[in-house]
Amino acid sequence: MMRAILWCNATQPSQSVIDTVLEEGVPVFGVDAGADRAAEYGVEVEEVLGDLDSVDRSRWESALHELPDQSSSDLAKSITLLIERGYTEIDVVCVDGGSPDHVLGSWAALCETPGGARIRLHHEDAVAYRLHPRDGGLELDISEGQEFSVFALQPCRAWVSGAKWEVDGEPMSFSTKGLHNVGTGEMVRINADGVLVVFSPR
Numbered sequence: 001m002m003r004a005i006l007w008c009n010a011t012q013p014s015q016s017v018i019d020t021v022l023e024e025g026v027p028v029f030g031v032d033a034g035a036d037r038a039a040e041y042g043v044e045v046e047e048v049l050g051d052l053d054s055v056d057r058s059r060w061e062s063a064l065h066e067l068p069d070q071s072s073s074d075l076a077k078s079i080t081l082l083i084e085r086g087y088t089e090i091d092v093v094c095v096d097g098g099s100p101d102h103v104l105g106s107w108a109a110l111c112e113t114p115g116g117a118r119i120r121l122h123h124e125d126a127v128a129y130r131l132h133p134r135d136g137g138l139e140l141d142i143s144e145g146q147e148f149s150v151f152a153l154q155p156c157r158a159w160v161s162g163a164k165w166e167v168d169g170e171p172m173s174f175s176t177k178g179l180h181n182v183g184t185g186e187m188v189r190i191n192a193d194g195v196l197v198v199f200s201p202r
Helices: 015-021 034-040 057-063 074-084 100-112
Strands: 003-007 028-031 047-050 064-066 089-093 118-122 126-131 138-141 147-152 156-161 167-172 187-192 196-201
Touching (some): 003 074, 015 089, 028 034, 034 057, 047 074, 057 064, 074 089, 074 100, 138 196, 147 156, 147 167, 147 187, 187 196
Parallel strands (some): 003 089, 028 047, 047 064, 089 118
Antiparallel strands (some): 118 126, 126 196, 138 187, 147 196, 156 167, 156 187
């Protein structure tokens, strides 16, 4: 398995979140000005990805990799590039906060990028898992009484077992239908024939 970290340019996460993500030998890629944010945090950035319209170019020079396509976001382009390079696990930090369109754009990026990698967005109190049909199901160890949520990012059929409210191939679309399910102490297993995002407590 090849794992990479993408550092975006929104609200800086706490040290405890960073400590769960950073790992020696795992490269960190800056998403445009996210590279500057990571450097300010003392993190070594291997490469800067995106259209490079907001990063301090003079700071990086040889580490710049321009992705000029304006039809998708820097995050979507960066995820796609890393999947093309063979990365199978991508952890994304610094995605919270900012303008509402950028927040919604983060979820849209999970929908429009290809399968081939398990993608995790790290928030202060939760981890959001992108579940793509190409990548198989997701198993989560959810404690009894602990809440988790499942959202369909596109119309699909979904399966959820090991939870208080189970789903057996029912149609789902982008709605609040999967908000606040509850663990039973069993392993929660989630699958779908479309793209889901699953929020699990940190």
